[in-house]
Amino acid sequence: MTTETKPANQEKKGAIELTAAMVLSGTLGVFVIESGASPFNVVFFRCLFGTITLGLYCLVRGFFKNHNFTPKKLGLAALGGVFIVFNWAFLFESYEGTSISVATVVYHTQPFYVVLLGALLFRDKLTATKFGWLGVAFIGLILVAGVSASDLTGGGDTAYLQGLGYALLAAVFYAISTVITKRVTGVKPHLVALVQLVLGIFLLLPFTALSEMKNMGGDWGWLVGLGVIHTCVMYVLMYSAYQKLPTPKIAVLAFVYPAVAMLMDWAVYGHSVSWLQALGIPLIVAASLGINLGWSFKGRRPAAVQQAAPKAPAAGSTTTTESKIEVQSGGNR
Template identity: 60%
Template structure:
């Protein structure tokens, strides 16, 4: 690796680490805003669209968007999945905890694997199926029926986190069809669409009493949408997939630490085992996928 490439990779590591740390703090912003989950998601779209629109305008991205009618409609479809994924994840925070909802949400790579097999006829190996099984054993342990007073609301929260992960996986599958378009513009289309998609579910009567919560809502839009996405997209261009997979685990780790520090959430032994199973299986699956991609590239170069 050249000195220049090494410096770019170091910069990418810093960018992605900051982005993952920001991701791990979003639960606090959701709770402290005092707004309902769908209202939070709506405000994220409003403030995020404003910040991303300004960023894209300053960078001159509107001069040649690269969108066709088909890709624009696909971006809108991805927006449907993305914004409802946010709403259900925020709702899962309230019903379970930031820690548990985030870890369960981290099963999303396995949905991508399963959907890839269904949609793109990608080969579903025994190893992939094995890691999917390990991850969902982890989900069962995270639920920890023997150690917590399980209510219908709690189980619904686990279900919402799983649903949010599935919606994110659908968005990922759609994104695979949007090659050659700046991801910042795709995100802008999606959050703008989200304003109209979430509007019917917004509790405007509840927003009158949140006061300082508006600052937290603005933070979710500006910090966790615009700034975080800009850092993510910048880092992806500088890092190999394997390193991205490893650094992505900064997100759940920070979420757990923040949840325990700020809200005093306690995680029971079986839940810890479940967290380790989910994160370990996800990492193994991601690293296995990136290594196969690397071998395919090498084979292509030698042919």
Template identity: 35%
Template sequence: MQVQAIIKLTVSMAIFGSIGFFTKYTGIPAVELVFVRCIFATLFLGSLWLLTGGLKTERWDKKQVWTTALCGVFLVLNWVFLFKAFEEMSISVAISIYNLAPIFVLLLGAILLAEKMTLSAIMATTICFFGSILIVGIEHFQSLDQLFNSGFIWALLSAIFYALTMFTSKNINGLSSYALTFIQTAIGIVMLLPFCDFAVFEGLTMTNWLFILGTGIIHTGFVYYLFFDSIRNLSTIIVSVLVFVDPVVAILLDILILSFRPDTLQILGIILIFGSILYILFKPQRKSSLEG
């Protein structure tokens, strides 16, 4: 059972790692792409929820539903900002900044819940921040306007809202995975509908539509099914390790297919970011700590 779950999670993360590559060929902007993604996820996972009989046995809790809805707002904004970052910068740079999310979760815990941060956690957070500066290639920017227009802010916002999604979801335990995702993606449809420009769908090629359908059906419906079906059978440690398959695949595709060539400082930035995050995740916590 565990071997099957590991395979499923690895496959889901590998597929999700290619989402940046797919977005480059959809031919539509971030808001419209996330809108389509929410529609496919709602239909696909909603159908599975109904077919498995889970809808009939679902236990609804008003507080849990509202928390899930708030989490859904954060999730949708996270997707929009990530896709906007893909529009402005290389996938490798965007995905590396995006994976700063665990660091932001740590900071949110310290700020909002008064959780303690160890000295090593503070150091790792500082190193991650330094790594993000290196990977965005800040030495190439002559002004703050250039930096802001590079996609750095979008990538940073995507990481912050991904962290808010993870932080909020910690308080959701009374709903099934299907119910949770259905509510979140349905919220996304309602949120983005007023902002969608449906004219962008005119004149799209067959290739564009194939990548759009792939993003909706494969990267959302199929991947979420594999993800939720696997994590319930795996330990937190195994899940924490396997989620790194996502950025590895994304960076490899960016280098091998989209011809991204990181310079020495960007490579160092990638190493600093992921090295610090792995350190945070797997280093045993000591008793001595500093107040966050």
């Protein structure tokens, strides 16, 4: 096999892995709803079963040897975990008030909060082009939300507005976790995720109503699936893919997640978005890709982006789901 063929095969494998991970992500909402458990209970057991399976994977792969954690890195990983765990809880809560489709699309505005937080906390340059894309995303958000004047004056569906609020709050929490976890360098992303899952068990225990789980019966399978499939398997696929793919491909394939989520919401629950809401989806997608890939409104990429093509991280580098690509949709879902 030539040296040219090998990277091409690796990239193809990475594309398959990431596509599979995003397809799994798209089914997450169905597992949450079908479990019948409250959002905090769902997240608690996702953390519990995810810790067991991801921990075993890390043990078998020998990731605990030379883990490179320092007290500071461990503290940052844990702090990021606080926000990522509650991000899950608020996202799952938003499904009940809105729908999987609307909540997922609204949640996908989180990359723009990462940009805003970077500008606010680290004085990252917020160029006119980035500001323009943020404006496009905001217009898309308004359309997707489908909020009318009566909703805002108290005459609308209160539960729906609360659901939108939870989805937005989940997106903000995800963005905060992204900014924090990006500073954890030199540690396997699987280990960072494992720390956050372990933390989630203890963090959510006071909010978990274990008495509600007595008569779950076969519905336990949905919760086990969330821990095994949507946490361990999905993370392993994503982290493996990130090693093989350039940033542009990751950015594009990330949108398989909301597409599948909307398809599942329609197929299983008969939910669909209105034509007006549908107009906002391509605006959010275009804005996300525009910021991530350095698109300008003149149709040319900035020189800095053209000169430095993104590279996949080295095997030993830290690239958590949150830190590999800032403006992707999803991350640690």
